[in-house]
Amino acid sequence: xxxxxxxxxxxxxxxxxxxxxxxxxxxxxxxxxxxxxxxxxxxxxxxxxxxxxxxxxxxxxxxxxxxxxxxxxxxxxxxxxxxxxxxxxxxxxxxxxxxxxxxxxxxxxxxxxxxxxxxxxxxxxxxxxxxxxxxxxxxxxxxxxxxxxxxxxxxxxxxxxxxxxxxxxxxxxxxxxxxxxxxxxxxxxxxxxxxxxxxxxxxxxxxxxxxxxxxxxxxxxxxxxxxxxxxxxxxxxxxxxxxxxxxxxx
Numbered sequence: 001x002x003x004x005x006x007x008x009x010x011x012x013x014x015x016x017x018x019x020x021x022x023x024x025x026x027x028x029x030x031x032x033x034x035x036x037x038x039x040x041x042x043x044x045x046x047x048x049x050x051x052x053x054x055x056x057x058x059x060x061x062x063x064x065x066x067x068x069x070x071x072x073x074x075x076x077x078x079x080x081x082x083x084x085x086x087x088x089x090x091x092x093x094x095x096x097x098x099x100x101x102x103x104x105x106x107x108x109x110x111x112x113x114x115x116x117x118x119x120x121x122x123x124x125x126x127x128x129x130x131x132x133x134x135x136x137x138x139x140x141x142x143x144x145x146x147x148x149x150x151x152x153x154x155x156x157x158x159x160x161x162x163x164x165x166x167x168x169x170x171x172x173x174x175x176x177x178x179x180x181x182x183x184x185x186x187x188x189x190x191x192x193x194x195x196x197x198x199x200x201x202x203x204x205x206x207x208x209x210x211x212x213x214x215x216x217x218x219x220x221x222x223x224x225x226x227x228x229x230x231x232x233x234x235x236x237x238x239x240x241x242x243x244x245x246x247x248x249x250x
Contacts, residue, residue: 056204057129057150060190073192073209076104076123077182085182089118089193089210091168093185099177104185106168112195113214114206122196124164127172129199130191131156144196148204152191155184 048064055061061069078088087093091107110118125144128134130152138145161173174181185191195208208214 055207056148060151071213072211074211075191077186085186099179100174102172102181104170110210113208114195114197116195120164120166120168120170123170125196125199127162131159144200146199
Protein backbone atom coordinates (compact mmCIF):
# COMPACT_ATOMS: atom_id res chain seq x y z
CA UNK A 1 0.00 0.00 0.00
CA UNK A 2 1.41 3.39 -0.98
CA UNK A 3 0.85 6.73 0.70
CA UNK A 4 -2.05 8.71 -0.69
CA UNK A 5 -1.55 11.99 1.15
CA UNK A 6 1.84 12.97 2.48
CA UNK A 7 3.34 16.33 3.25
CA UNK A 8 5.50 18.43 5.52
CA UNK A 9 4.78 21.38 7.73
CA UNK A 10 4.73 23.94 4.95
CA UNK A 11 4.00 21.91 1.90
CA UNK A 12 1.32 19.32 1.45
CA UNK A 13 1.38 16.71 -1.29
CA UNK A 14 -1.26 14.10 -1.89
CA UNK A 15 -0.20 10.77 -3.35
CA UNK A 16 -3.15 8.64 -4.36
CA UNK A 17 -2.27 4.95 -4.33
CA UNK A 18 -5.35 3.16 -5.61
CA UNK A 19 -5.26 -0.34 -7.10
CA UNK A 20 -7.70 0.15 -9.95
CA UNK A 21 -10.22 -2.67 -10.26
CA UNK A 22 -10.49 -2.24 -14.01
CA UNK A 23 -7.77 -1.92 -16.63
CA UNK A 24 -6.74 1.62 -17.44
CA UNK A 25 -8.15 2.93 -20.70
CA UNK A 26 -5.73 3.47 -23.56
CA UNK A 27 -4.96 7.14 -24.05
CA UNK A 28 -3.37 8.11 -27.37
CA UNK A 29 -2.82 11.25 -29.39
CA UNK A 30 -3.19 11.67 -33.11
CA UNK A 31 0.58 11.35 -33.49
CA UNK A 32 1.03 8.35 -31.20
CA UNK A 33 1.82 4.93 -32.54
CA UNK A 34 2.31 1.51 -31.04
CA UNK A 35 0.43 2.27 -27.80
CA UNK A 36 1.26 -0.09 -24.94
CA UNK A 37 -1.22 -2.64 -23.59
CA UNK A 38 -3.30 -1.28 -20.69
CA UNK A 39 -2.11 -2.51 -17.29
CA UNK A 40 -3.97 -3.16 -14.07
CA UNK A 41 -3.13 -0.86 -11.17
CA UNK A 42 -0.95 2.19 -10.88
CA UNK A 43 -0.36 5.35 -8.86
CA UNK A 44 -2.08 8.71 -9.16
CA UNK A 45 -0.34 11.76 -7.71
CA UNK A 46 -2.40 14.82 -6.78
CA UNK A 47 -0.97 17.93 -5.13
CA UNK A 48 -3.11 19.74 -2.54
CA UNK A 49 -2.47 22.94 -0.61
CA UNK A 50 -4.46 22.29 2.58
CA UNK A 51 -3.65 20.22 5.66
CA UNK A 52 -5.64 17.43 7.33
CA UNK A 53 -6.22 18.50 10.96
CA UNK A 54 -8.47 15.51 11.58
CA UNK A 55 -11.68 13.84 10.48
CA UNK A 56 -14.05 14.33 13.40
CA UNK A 57 -16.97 16.77 13.64
CA UNK A 58 -14.78 19.58 14.98
CA UNK A 59 -12.35 19.35 12.04
CA UNK A 60 -13.74 21.53 9.26
CA UNK A 61 -11.59 20.61 6.27
CA UNK A 62 -11.00 23.26 3.63
CA UNK A 63 -10.89 23.11 -0.14
CA UNK A 64 -8.54 20.43 -1.48
CA UNK A 65 -8.25 18.64 1.87
CA UNK A 66 -12.03 18.29 1.79
CA UNK A 67 -11.79 16.60 -1.61
CA UNK A 68 -9.20 14.21 -0.18
CA UNK A 69 -11.49 13.33 2.72
CA UNK A 70 -14.33 12.69 0.31
CA UNK A 71 -12.39 9.77 -1.14
CA UNK A 72 -13.09 8.15 2.26
CA UNK A 73 -16.45 9.61 3.27
CA UNK A 74 -19.75 10.12 1.48
CA UNK A 75 -22.62 12.45 2.37
CA UNK A 76 -26.25 11.78 3.26
CA UNK A 77 -27.37 13.93 0.34
CA UNK A 78 -25.53 15.18 -2.71
CA UNK A 79 -25.68 18.24 -4.93
CA UNK A 80 -26.32 17.85 -8.64
CA UNK A 81 -24.68 19.96 -11.33
CA UNK A 82 -27.78 22.16 -11.44
CA UNK A 83 -27.53 22.82 -7.69
CA UNK A 84 -30.44 20.62 -6.62
CA UNK A 85 -29.93 18.55 -3.45
CA UNK A 86 -30.92 14.89 -3.86
CA UNK A 87 -30.73 11.77 -1.61
CA UNK A 88 -27.43 9.88 -1.76
CA UNK A 89 -26.66 7.63 1.22
CA UNK A 90 -30.21 8.53 2.17
CA UNK A 91 -32.91 6.77 0.18
CA UNK A 92 -35.36 9.62 0.57
CA UNK A 93 -36.30 12.73 2.50
CA UNK A 94 -39.81 14.13 2.89
CA UNK A 95 -41.20 17.16 4.68
CA UNK A 96 -44.45 18.08 6.38
CA UNK A 97 -46.73 20.73 4.91
CA UNK A 98 -45.27 23.38 7.21
CA UNK A 99 -41.62 22.36 6.57
CA UNK A 100 -41.04 21.90 10.29
CA UNK A 101 -40.78 18.09 10.22
CA UNK A 102 -38.46 16.12 7.94
CA UNK A 103 -38.52 12.32 7.60
CA UNK A 104 -35.20 10.80 6.48
CA UNK A 105 -34.81 7.20 5.28
CA UNK A 106 -31.42 5.46 4.84
CA UNK A 107 -30.69 3.19 1.88
CA UNK A 108 -30.44 -0.54 2.54
CA UNK A 109 -27.26 -2.56 2.22
CA UNK A 110 -24.57 0.01 3.03
CA UNK A 111 -21.82 -0.74 5.54
CA UNK A 112 -19.05 1.32 7.06
CA UNK A 113 -15.43 0.28 6.63
CA UNK A 114 -15.56 -1.29 10.11
CA UNK A 115 -18.37 -3.61 8.96
CA UNK A 116 -21.17 -1.95 10.92
CA UNK A 117 -24.39 -1.03 9.09
CA UNK A 118 -25.39 2.43 7.94
CA UNK A 119 -28.88 2.51 9.43
CA UNK A 120 -31.29 4.67 11.39
CA UNK A 121 -29.13 4.48 14.50
CA UNK A 122 -26.07 5.65 12.58
CA UNK A 123 -28.06 8.52 11.08
CA UNK A 124 -29.37 9.51 14.51
CA UNK A 125 -25.88 9.46 16.05
CA UNK A 126 -24.46 11.49 13.16
CA UNK A 127 -27.14 14.16 13.40
CA UNK A 128 -26.95 14.40 17.18
CA UNK A 129 -23.16 14.60 17.10
CA UNK A 130 -23.17 17.26 14.40
CA UNK A 131 -25.32 19.59 16.47
CA UNK A 132 -23.27 19.03 19.63
CA UNK A 133 -25.82 16.96 21.57
CA UNK A 134 -23.44 14.03 22.13
CA UNK A 135 -20.71 16.33 23.39
CA UNK A 136 -23.16 17.76 25.91
CA UNK A 137 -24.07 14.20 26.94
CA UNK A 138 -20.45 13.63 27.87
CA UNK A 139 -20.37 16.77 29.98
CA UNK A 140 -23.36 15.66 32.05
CA UNK A 141 -22.45 11.97 32.26
CA UNK A 142 -24.94 10.60 29.72
CA UNK A 143 -24.51 8.24 26.78
CA UNK A 144 -24.10 8.05 23.87
CA UNK A 145 -21.40 10.68 23.99
CA UNK A 146 -18.69 12.05 21.74
CA UNK A 147 -15.42 13.84 22.51
CA UNK A 148 -16.01 16.26 19.63
CA UNK A 149 -18.17 19.35 20.06
CA UNK A 150 -18.54 19.65 16.31
CA UNK A 151 -18.77 22.68 14.05
CA UNK A 152 -22.40 22.16 13.02
CA UNK A 153 -24.11 23.78 15.99
CA UNK A 154 -24.68 26.99 14.04
CA UNK A 155 -26.45 25.59 11.00
CA UNK A 156 -28.16 22.94 13.18
CA UNK A 157 -29.55 25.49 15.66
CA UNK A 158 -33.03 25.19 14.12
CA UNK A 159 -33.25 21.49 15.08
CA UNK A 160 -35.54 20.98 18.07
CA UNK A 161 -35.24 17.18 18.23
CA UNK A 162 -34.04 14.12 16.32
CA UNK A 163 -36.03 10.91 16.78
CA UNK A 164 -35.31 7.45 15.40
CA UNK A 165 -38.64 6.22 14.02
CA UNK A 166 -37.56 2.90 12.50
CA UNK A 167 -34.62 0.64 11.75
CA UNK A 168 -33.69 2.81 8.76
CA UNK A 169 -35.49 6.07 9.46
CA UNK A 170 -35.21 9.24 11.52
CA UNK A 171 -37.50 12.23 12.00
CA UNK A 172 -36.03 15.69 12.42
CA UNK A 173 -38.22 18.28 14.14
CA UNK A 174 -37.43 21.96 13.62
CA UNK A 175 -38.27 25.05 15.64
CA UNK A 176 -39.08 27.06 12.51
CA UNK A 177 -40.05 26.17 8.96
CA UNK A 178 -37.01 25.39 6.80
CA UNK A 179 -37.77 24.61 3.17
CA UNK A 180 -34.08 24.19 2.38
CA UNK A 181 -33.22 21.80 5.23
CA UNK A 182 -31.55 19.35 2.77
CA UNK A 183 -29.02 22.11 2.00
CA UNK A 184 -28.23 22.32 5.71
CA UNK A 185 -27.89 18.52 5.80
CA UNK A 186 -25.44 18.73 2.90
CA UNK A 187 -23.38 21.50 4.56
CA UNK A 188 -21.36 22.23 1.41
CA UNK A 189 -20.28 18.59 1.27
CA UNK A 190 -18.85 18.58 4.79
CA UNK A 191 -21.53 16.59 6.63
CA UNK A 192 -19.81 13.21 6.27
CA UNK A 193 -21.43 9.85 6.99
CA UNK A 194 -19.26 8.68 9.89
CA UNK A 195 -19.44 5.35 11.70
CA UNK A 196 -20.90 5.18 15.20
CA UNK A 197 -17.59 3.70 16.36
CA UNK A 198 -15.70 6.76 15.18
CA UNK A 199 -18.12 9.32 16.62
CA UNK A 200 -18.35 7.69 20.05
CA UNK A 201 -14.71 6.61 20.23
CA UNK A 202 -12.41 8.08 22.86
CA UNK A 203 -10.63 10.28 20.31
CA UNK A 204 -13.05 10.09 17.36
CA UNK A 205 -10.11 9.17 15.12
CA UNK A 206 -10.93 5.77 13.60
CA UNK A 207 -11.79 7.40 10.23
CA UNK A 208 -14.38 4.93 8.98
CA UNK A 209 -16.48 6.01 6.01
CA UNK A 210 -18.47 4.25 3.29
CA UNK A 211 -16.63 4.72 -0.01
CA UNK A 212 -14.65 2.08 -1.92
CA UNK A 213 -11.49 3.63 -0.43
CA UNK A 214 -10.77 3.32 3.26
CA UNK A 215 -8.24 5.13 5.44
CA UNK A 216 -5.48 2.71 6.40
CA UNK A 217 -3.66 5.14 8.65
CA UNK A 218 -3.84 8.75 9.74
CA UNK A 219 -1.15 10.35 11.88
CA UNK A 220 -2.63 13.04 14.12
CA UNK A 221 -1.09 16.52 13.94
CA UNK A 222 0.49 15.78 10.57
CA UNK A 223 -0.50 15.74 6.93
CA UNK A 224 0.07 12.01 6.41
CA UNK A 225 -2.89 9.89 5.35
CA UNK A 226 -2.72 6.35 4.03
CA UNK A 227 -5.62 5.35 1.80
CA UNK A 228 -6.18 2.08 -0.02
CA UNK A 229 -8.84 0.45 -2.15
CA UNK A 230 -11.35 -1.63 -0.21
CA UNK A 231 -11.60 -4.93 -2.08
CA UNK A 232 -14.39 -7.51 -2.16
CA UNK A 233 -12.15 -9.79 -0.08
CA UNK A 234 -12.04 -7.41 2.87
CA UNK A 235 -13.84 -8.43 6.04
CA UNK A 236 -16.06 -5.38 5.82
CA UNK A 237 -18.39 -6.03 2.91
CA UNK A 238 -18.67 -3.47 0.15
CA UNK A 239 -21.97 -1.77 -0.49
CA UNK A 240 -24.56 -3.97 -2.15
CA UNK A 241 -26.66 -1.20 -3.56
CA UNK A 242 -26.74 1.21 -6.46
CA UNK A 243 -27.83 4.79 -6.36
CA UNK A 244 -30.25 5.94 -9.02
CA UNK A 245 -28.36 7.74 -11.77
CA UNK A 246 -31.58 9.42 -12.92
CA UNK A 247 -31.61 11.79 -9.97
CA UNK A 248 -28.23 13.17 -10.99
CA UNK A 249 -29.43 14.18 -14.45
CA UNK A 250 -31.08 17.51 -15.07
